[in-house]
Amino acid sequence: MAVRGIGIDVVKVERISQSLGRFGARMEKRLFTADELAYCRRMKDPLPHLAARFAAKEAASKALGTGMSAGVAFRLLEVLQPGGQQPRLRFHGAALERFEALGCSLSHLSLTHDGGFAIACVVLEGA
Numbered sequence: 001m002a003v004r005g006i007g008i009d010v011v012k013v014e015r016i017s018q019s020l021g022r023f024g025a026r027m028e029k030r031l032f033t034a035d036e037l038a039y040c041r042r043m044k045d046p047l048p049h050l051a052a053r054f055a056a057k058e059a060a061s062k063a064l065g066t067g068m069s070a071g072v073a074f075r076l077l078e079v080l081q082p083g084g085q086q087p088r089l090r091f092h093g094a095a096l097e098r099f100e101a102l103g104c105s106l107s108h109l110s111l112t113h114d115g116g117f118a119i120a121c122v123v124l125e126g127a
């Protein structure tokens with residue numbers, strides 16, 4: 001397997017809090033899937049977890065080399081975390097097409113949040 005892409009992103013939790021506070025449910029739906037929202041809402045403070053997912057989506061868009069353009073959008077980059085496991089990415093639509101066009105077959109994701117910041121790192125691999 002060879003590395004086909006890497007991406008990293010850092011997000012201020014307060015920025016996500018302000019965006020969601022200002023634009024509410026419409027913004028939540030634009031950024032996050034129902035499963036992501038359900039997971040984060042189970043937490044005592046959902047905001048660091050939402051910020052980490054926002055960072056993961058931006059990091060994934062960088063690993064794809066598109067950023068949030070060429071049809072790649074936040075909801076097409078989904079963070080899977082059933083609970084207590086290594087988080088994973090699932091690509092949908094244009095993001096999946098780009099993932100496959102790059103020859104990728106595997107992705108790796110790491111998340112962290114502390115001190116008001118969330119960071120995500122993504123590595124894409126392919127044969």
Ligand SMILES: CC(C)(COP(=O)(O)OP(=O)(O)OC[C@H]1O[C@@H](n2cnc3c(N)ncnc32)[C@H](O)[C@@H]1OP(=O)(O)O)[C@@H](O)C(=O)NCCC(=O)NCCS
Binds near residue numbers: 008010069
């Ligand atoms: C690519 C993208 C994800 C970068 O995110 P950002 O938060 O603006 O900027 P960051 O500081 O995290 O990253 C900047 C670096 O990304 C890199 N970058 C830019 N486009 C890139 C791409 N297509 N692929 C990989 N990396 C890219 C740049 O090298 C840049 O560093 P530089 O300006 O010093 O060269 C951004 O262009 C984007 O599409 N953001 C979505 C914005 C949005 O829709 N926000 C609304 C949400 S509420």
